[in-house]
Amino acid sequence: MKKLDPSFNRMSFAGGSLGFAVFFLAASATAGIHTWDVVEVFSNSDGTIQYVELLDQGPAGLGNEIGVGNGSLSSGLHSFSWTNGAVTPPTGDKRYLIATAAFAALPGAPTPDVIIPGANVPFFSPTGDSIGFAGVDTLVFGAIPTNGLDSFDETAGVALNSPENYAGGTGSVDASGTPPVAVPSASNNMLILVCVSLLMIGTYALFLRVRRARR
Numbered sequence: 001m002k003k004l005d006p007s008f009n010r011m012s013f014a015g016g017s018l019g020f021a022v023f024f025l026a027a028s029a030t031a032g033i034h035t036w037d038v039v040e041v042f043s044n045s046d047g048t049i050q051y052v053e054l055l056d057q058g059p060a061g062l063g064n065e066i067g068v069g070n071g072s073l074s075s076g077l078h079s080f081s082w083t084n085g086a087v088t089p090p091t092g093d094k095r096y097l098i099a100t101a102a103f104a105a106l107p108g109a110p111t112p113d114v115i116i117p118g119a120n121v122p123f124f125s126p127t128g129d130s131i132g133f134a135g136v137d138t139l140v141f142g143a144i145p146t147n148g149l150d151s152f153d154e155t156a157g158v159a160l161n162s163p164e165n166y167a168g169g170t171g172s173v174d175a176s177g178t179p180p181v182a183v184p185s186a187s188n189n190m191l192i193l194v195c196v197s198l199l200m201i202g203t204y205a206l207f208l209r210v211r212r213a214r215r
Contacts, residue, residue: 032065032086033134033136036065036068036136037056037057037133037137038052038053039155040152040162041053041144041151042103043122043124046122047122047124047125047126049100049103049173049175050121050122050123050124050126051103052073052124053095053096054096054097054098055094055095056068056093056096059092059093060090060092060093062090063089063091064091065089066086066089067086067134068096069083069113070086072133072135075124075129075132076129077120077122078120084113094168095166096113096166097111097112097163097165097166099112099116100115100121106175107173108172108173108174109173111165111167111169112165113165126143128143148174148177149161149175
């Protein structure tokens with residue numbers, strides 16, 4: 001039987017070990033986070049009310065992709081990261097909600113898992129952008145609805161917003177309202193008329209006084 005050169009065996013072992021190490025490091029870099037995808041985005045017209053929703057594409061009741069609690073998000077406008085700590089497994093089919101403070105303040109809004117820093121608001125452009133999560137998934141989209149009611153979902157397309165956080169809290173928000181225009185009431189109109197009249201009387205009295213003084 002022909003024997004292999006010992007140096008060849010050592011080289012093969014070293015090469016195999018190096019390949020395994022590279023594979024292990026690459027796997028570790030994305031361990032606990034690599035099945036999370038960006039699936040839904042929402043924005044009002046000025047971008048102050050926005051959310052981004054992630055989904056673990058793994059099967060429900062399974063999965064250990066707990067690294068989402070220490071993730072990062074980037075868009076064409078901004079990028080930021082958070083360190084909330086690992087989430088509790090299983091993570092399969094769970095969602096993770098990242099939103100602005102103005103969204104969180106809306107009636108019916110589920111509590112976001114992450115609040116987008118104020119300096120990064122608006123976080124993305126509703127006229128079209130790309131949002132990447134931790135280097136493992138990117139959602140590219142064109143113009144999305146800004147009527148304050150509809151969101152853009154990767155699968156469903158345009159539909160009524162349906163934010164959901166990791167705890168399973170769901171809701172639907174209405175960000176379509178605009179600040180009401182103040183309409184003067186009858187009492188306000190009367191007050192304005194009285195003020196104008198007093199100003200005119202005072203001005204006329206001052207004029208007469210100056211006129212008498214010059215005589």
